[in-house]
Structures are given as structure tokens and as C-alpha cells.
Amino acid sequence: MSGTSEGPAPAADLIGPAVTESNEGSSSRTGPHDRPVSDPDATPSSFRSAFDAAPLAMAVVDREGLVTGANPALGDLLGSSPQALAGAVAADLVDLTSDARTWHAYREVLRGRQARLRCTRRLKHPDGHCLWVQVAIAPLPAAERGGVLLSVADISARRELQARLRHLQNHDPVTRLPNRTLFFERLSAALEAEAYEEGTGRIGLCYLDLDGFKAINDTLGHRVGDRLLAAVAERLTRCADEAGYARASTPLVARLGGDEFALLVEDSTGTEQVADLAESVLGALQAPFDISGRRLSVSASIGVVERHAAGTSPTALMQAADTTLYWAKADGKDRWTLFDPERNAHRMTRQALASTLRPAIERGEFVLEYQPLVGMEDGRLRGVEALVRWDHPQFGLLTPNRFIGLAEEDGSIVPLGRWVLATACRQARGWQLAHPDEPPLFVSVNVAVRQVWDSDLVADVAQTLAETGLAPHLLQLELTESAVMGSGGRPQQALQALSDMGVRIAIDDFGTGYSNLAYLSRLPVSVLKLDGSFVKGFQYDGEGIAPNPADEVVVEAMIQLAHRLGLTVTAECVETSAQASRLRRIGCDTGQGWLYSRPVTADRISELLRSPRGQAAVGKS
Structure with a gap:
């Protein structure tokens, strides 16, 4: 032994340099300054004393x-x-044979083919308790008869502390449920190929949110709210235990944050199993909770997802569950809803459209088509309704029902409405100039109520008419019945100003809302457009008998009353000549529908105006 310090050599001198190898060991060799250690009985007394007094548990192994x-x-x-340990098999003392990898590395060290080995083992003490140890094995120099030095450090306290910290x-x-971190660890592990190759290969998830919890938390305080969450967790755990009875595994219950919980079903047997679990959760939450002397009630909205684990990622599964939870809440709460790929695809398309709507207006992706409005008496073209289409680069030509609602929600209906108004008026003026010998066509443009509230519609119309040169009486603005009836203040003032300007105001889809004809006398309305559901009642069977004559009576009464109020009437969705004949007989003024023409391009309207028979040829389009 070299060195100048007095007293026994430290344990590090007996072991050698610090060990950095993993369980696999390494190819590093003992350095030139390592202290030689041999059989304690064959070493000087100072080594023997240090070996015996060392707090680190050690043994020399041949x-x-x-x-x-x-x-x-x-x-x-x-x-x-x-003394009792002498002659014992070292590998058995510290459980080096329990896995092939460690056992192979240990034998390589004994044979001198590997520098050293370090591993962690769980041992059982003779008195019954278990302990965790860290085992290190380093070779002794051949000059000292070879062999290895075995050192064993008790790390039980450290492992217990690490376990407690990990649990926290x-x-x-x-x-006291698993939190979001542990939940995603389990979910990620369950979606690894090795985890489901031998099982059903499926996974299920119930993602739930408590209905009414926020009100309780806000009014009674977080302390009561926390106790309620703990009580809910107990019921969820009980549901999971019952669902896992006699099955391979019990669903994992976790709190993801706030009042959101998840129940993960690994190795699911199908949709029915996960749906049954969701149903049991709803039932378990029905009974009131006794919290701090109060009886509190909450329900849950649950999104249920069940699918093949292969090809599914944690992110995709949680996105599907979150979407389905939203559906459950939107459908009325206190229910579970199963993930529907078709419904989700529609939602994704809706989101894609919403995110690109405003830029699409700026890029000029919208076009107009025009549907003829025909005089019932002579069948001649009187006007057209401008219908906007979105020529989407990904989804093709989209009709208004796909995007107008989105435009009204985010306010882009205002710039889109301005573009439609300007384009339609410019086109109507173009037809008038191109066919000066024909009565000019009026153009009807749909207006959303938000356009009245969020912009100066009167100024927009005035500016458009001035720029295009279109006469005000050749512009008709259509508003839905529900948007006009009962509205006062700014909308009514705007309608009056537009009417005073000479613009015609039409009520679209009349008959589906208030149907308050008396109220119409106080509004500046000049045209009623009967909803197509009334006209469909005019269908005739093969023997020429009307299936629902009551519809004809109602429509005739509305037309007569509208005429008494000085209004004209347009019938929508006219599809057969029989319908047209009956509408003509009871006094309807104009008609619109596939009997006359589908919505067509502006060029097609121009062709109709140039036809030999004039505008009467519209029915052949």
C-alpha cells in the first residue's frame, strides 16, 4: 500500500477507482494506480484490519x-x-442468476474478459424483510491469485425515498389518483406494440368532465370542491374495480386536472365494454354527495373512444376523446357519447373552412351563380337571385350551407356580403347594358342580420349602386323572416332607409318563423318568398289528386292577405308543372325552382337573354 496517511486504508482503496459501468459492464481495464487487493487472510494485517472494519459490505470471491x-x-x-459465508456461492448470495444478462456479465468478470460489473438487486433478509442493494464486482490482480472483490451497499432507504417522491x-x-403525468406514461406504454401484441390489441378510454362542479367550487369554496372531487374519485375507483372483476386488468382511473377524469381500459374487448363502464359511471354519480353537512349533486359528460391500439398515438386518442366529450356536453350533458369518425371528419372540415374563410375572401375564391325568378303568368324571366359559392382549392365548389354559418360566427360575413352585393349589382348592370331592348332584370341578394348590426348596410348599398350605376329598384335584398320579425332599432331603421332609397325588401323562407302578416304592415317589406315546404305540399300523385289540399288552402290565404297588404309573392322550390299551374291559379306572382332552372353562371343567364324566344325560354335551361 502506498500513500502517507496513517490508519486503515479507506474502503475506496480496497475497491479501486469509481465504477461507472451499467449492467452490461464495459471493456475498461484496471488502471495502473489501482490498489491490489487479495484474500484478506493472505494480506498484511493492515489490509485485514481495514477489510474487517470497513462499513461497506465486502467479500473476496475466487x-x-x-x-x-x-x-x-x-x-x-x-x-x-x-465465517458462515466462506465457501458460499457468491452469485446466490446477491441474486446474480435471476436474469441472463447479469449472469453472463458476472461470469465474464470472473473469467477476466470484462473489467467490472455493477447492478441493483432486491434481496430477502432471513428475518423476512426485503432490502435493495447495489452490487459492485471488480477483479483482483492476477499477482494476488486473481479472483474478484464483491461489494454490497444497502440502498433501501434511498429507494424508498425515491419511490415516495415518484408517488408524489x-x-x-x-x-390520490394517478395524475396526468402517470396517466400518459401508462397510456404511452399501452400503445407500444409489445404491450398489445398478445392481447386483444384494442384500447378504450372514458374521458369525463363534471357537470355543475364549477358552480359548487365557486359558491362553496375550494375546500368543499376538493372534498367533492375526492368523493367522486372514490366512486370512479369503485366503478373501475367492478369493471375489472374477473378480467385480466382493472381500468386505470386518473385525475387529469380540474374536474376532468379519465378511465383507461387496456386490452379492451370492444366498444360495449367501454360503453358499459361509462354507463356505470353515470349511474354511480346519480346519488347526491354528503360533503361538509351539505348534499351536493353533480353529473358527468363522458367522451367514449374505443379502437385498435395499432396505429393510434396518445395524442390522437386524447384528441378524439376531447372531441367526443365536447359532443356529450353539446348534446345536453349527463350522458356519454361514442366517438364518430364521420362526425369528426365534418368537424375537422368545418375547422379547416373557418380558419381559411377570411383569407379566401381576399384571394377571390368566391363566385356567384344566379337562379332565375320567373313570372307565373307568362313564364318570362323577371330577375335572378345571386347565390354565392366557395371554389375551395381542397374541397371543391361549396354551397352556402357549408360556410355562411361560419362567416356569421366570425364576422367575415360583412366583407363577404359586400363582395356579393357589389358583384351582383355590377353583373345586373352589365346585363342591362348588353340588352337595352329587354326589360332590365332585378337582382336579389341575401343579407345576414349581422351585416345590419356590424356594418353600415345603408351606406354600403348606396355606394355600390353609385359605383355600378344600377337603379335602386333593380336591387332586392332578402332577409330571413326570423331576422326581420320583431326586430326594432337599428335593423328596422336600416330597412326603412333602404326602402326609402327605392331598394326592394324581401322576406325569405316565409312561413317557417313568426308568420305574423299583421306585423308586415309596419315594415318596409315589398316581397314575400314562400318557403319551399309549402310548395312541396302541392305534389300530385299519378292520378292527379293532391295529397295535401290543406297546404293549398293555407298558401292561397297567405297570398291573398299579402296582396291586400300591397306585397308580391314568390314561391320557392317549384319543381313540377302541376305545382306551377296551381300556384298560378291561386295568384302567386313569381316562381323559383328547378322547373325553370337550377342556379347557373352569369354567362348562361346572358344566353337566355339572347335566345330567339327571349326570356320565355328560361324553362328550357
Whole structure:
């Protein structure tokens, strides 16, 4: 032994340099300054004293794997005496044979083919308790008869502390359920190929949110709210335990944050199993909770997803569950809803359209088509309704029902409405100039109520008419019945100003809302457009008998009353000549529908105006 310090050599001198190898070991060799250590019985008394007094449990093991000497610390750790350990198989003492990888590395060290080995083992003490140890094995120099030095450090306290810290990190302190971190660890592990290759290969998830919890939390305080969450967690755990009875595994219950919980079903047997679990959760939450002397009630909205694990990622599964939870809430709460790929595709398309709507207006992706409005008496073209289409680069030509609602929600209906108004008026003026010998066509443009509130519609119309040169009486603005009836203030003032300007105001889809004809006398309305549902009642069967004559009576009464109020009437959705004949007989003024023409391009309207028979040829389009 070299060195100048007095007293026994430290344990590090007996072991050698610090070990950095993993369980696989490494190819590093003992350095030139390593202290030689051999059989304690064959070493000087100073080494023997240091070996026996060392707090680190150690033993010298020969090339055959037998203990040739052990210190008292190892005896105490293993519940034996150093003498009793002599001759024992070292690998059995510290469980080096439990896995093939470690056992192979240990034999390589004994044979001198591997520098050293370090591993962690769980041992059972003779008195019954278990302990965690870190085992290190380093070779002894051949000059000292070879063999290896075995050292064993008790790390049980450290492991227990790490376990407690991990439990705190991965469990919710309020409910003691696994938290979001642990939930995603389990979910990610369940979606790895090795986890489902031998099972059903399916996975299920119930993602729930408590209905009414926020009100309780806000009014009674977070302390009561936390107790309620803990009580809910107990019921969810009970549901999971019952669902896991006699099955391979019990669903994992986790609190993801706030009042959101998840129940993960690994190795699911199908949709029915996960749906049954969701149903049991709803039933478990029906009974009131007794919290701090109060009886509190909450329900849950649950999104249910069940699918093949292959090809599914944690992100995709949670997105589907979150979407389905939203559906459950939107459908009325206190229910579970199953994920529907078709409904989700529609939602994704809707989101894609909403995100690109405003830029599409700027890029000029919208076009107009025009549907003829025909005089019932002579069948001649009187006007056209401008219908906007979105020529989407991905989804093709989209009709208004696909995007007008989105435009009204985000306010882009205002710039879109301005573009439609200007384009339609410019086109109507173009037809008038191109066919000066024909009565000019009026153009009808749909207006959303938000256009009245969020913009100066009167100024927009005035500016458009001035720029295009179109006469005001050749412009008709259509508003829905529900938007006009009962509205006062700014909308009514705007309609009056537009009417005073000479613009015609039409009520679209009349008969589906208030149907208050008396109220119409106080509004500046000049045209009623009967909803197509009334006209469909005019259908005739093969024998020429009307299936629902009551519809004709109602429509005739509305037309007569409208005429008494000075209004004209347009019938929508006219599809057969029989319908047209009956509408003509009861006095309807104009008609619109596929009998006359589908919506067509502006060029097609121009062709109709140039036809030999004039505008009467519209019915052949």
C-alpha cells in the first residue's frame, strides 16, 4: 500500500477507482494506480484490519465464484456471520442468476474478459424483510491469485425515498389518483406494440368532465370542491374495480386536472365494454354527495373512444376523446357519447373552412351563380337571385350551407356580403347594358342580420349602386323572416332607409318563423318568398289528386292577405308543372325552382337573354 496517511486504508482503496459501468459492464481495464487487493487472510494485517472494519459490505470471491472471505458488514447485511459465508456461492448470495444478462456479465468478470460489473438487486433478509442493494464486482490482480472483490451497499432507504417522491410526482394530492403525468406514461406504454401484441390489441378510454362542479367550487369554496372531487374519485375507483372483476386488468382511473377524469381500459374487448363502464359511471354519480353537512349533486359528460391500439398515438386518442366529450356536453350533458369518425371528419372540415374563410375572401375564391325568378303568368324571366359559392382549392365548389354559418360566427360575413352585393349589382348592370331592348332584370341578394348590426348596410348599398350605376329598384335584398320579425332599432331603421332609397325588401323562407302578416304592415317589406315546404305540399300523385289540399288552402290565404297588404309573392322550390299551374291559379306572382332552372353562371343567364324566344325560354335551361 502506498500513500502517507496513517490508519486503515479507506474502503475506496480496497475497491479501486469509481465504477461507472451499467449492467452490461464495459471493456475498461484496471488502471495502473489501482490498489491490489487479495484474500484478506493472505494480506498484511493492515489490509485485514481495514477489510474487517470497513462499513461497506465486502467479500473476496475466487475464479470459481466461491466466497473466500467476507467482512462483518456483509454478514450483518445478509443476516449471517463472515465465517458462515466462506465457501458460499457468491452469485446466490446477491441474486446474480435471476436474469441472463447479469449472469453472463458476472461470469465474464470472473473469467477476466470484462473489467467490472455493477447492478441493483432486491434481496430477502432471513428475518423476512426485503432490502435493495447495489452490487459492485471488480477483479483482483492476477499477482494476488486473481479472483474478484464483491461489494454490497444497502440502498433501501434511498429507494424508498425515491419511490415516495415518484408517488408524489405522479399522484394527485386531492384525490390520490394517478395524475396526468402517470396517466400518459401508462397510456404511452399501452400503445407500444409489445404491450398489445398478445392481447386483444384494442384500447378504450372514458374521458369525463363534471357537470355543475364549477358552480359548487365557486359558491362553496375550494375546500368543499376538493372534498367533492375526492368523493367522486372514490366512486370512479369503485366503478373501475367492478369493471375489472374477473378480467385480466382493472381500468386505470386518473385525475387529469380540474374536474376532468379519465378511465383507461387496456386490452379492451370492444366498444360495449367501454360503453358499459361509462354507463356505470353515470349511474354511480346519480346519488347526491354528503360533503361538509351539505348534499351536493353533480353529473358527468363522458367522451367514449374505443379502437385498435395499432396505429393510434396518445395524442390522437386524447384528441378524439376531447372531441367526443365536447359532443356529450353539446348534446345536453349527463350522458356519454361514442366517438364518430364521420362526425369528426365534418368537424375537422368545418375547422379547416373557418380558419381559411377570411383569407379566401381576399384571394377571390368566391363566385356567384344566379337562379332565375320567373313570372307565373307568362313564364318570362323577371330577375335572378345571386347565390354565392366557395371554389375551395381542397374541397371543391361549396354551397352556402357549408360556410355562411361560419362567416356569421366570425364576422367575415360583412366583407363577404359586400363582395356579393357589389358583384351582383355590377353583373345586373352589365346585363342591362348588353340588352337595352329587354326589360332590365332585378337582382336579389341575401343579407345576414349581422351585416345590419356590424356594418353600415345603408351606406354600403348606396355606394355600390353609385359605383355600378344600377337603379335602386333593380336591387332586392332578402332577409330571413326570423331576422326581420320583431326586430326594432337599428335593423328596422336600416330597412326603412333602404326602402326609402327605392331598394326592394324581401322576406325569405316565409312561413317557417313568426308568420305574423299583421306585423308586415309596419315594415318596409315589398316581397314575400314562400318557403319551399309549402310548395312541396302541392305534389300530385299519378292520378292527379293532391295529397295535401290543406297546404293549398293555407298558401292561397297567405297570398291573398299579402296582396291586400300591397306585397308580391314568390314561391320557392317549384319543381313540377302541376305545382306551377296551381300556384298560378291561386295568384302567386313569381316562381323559383328547378322547373325553370337550377342556379347557373352569369354567362348562361346572358344566353337566355339572347335566345330567339327571349326570356320565355328560361324553362328550357
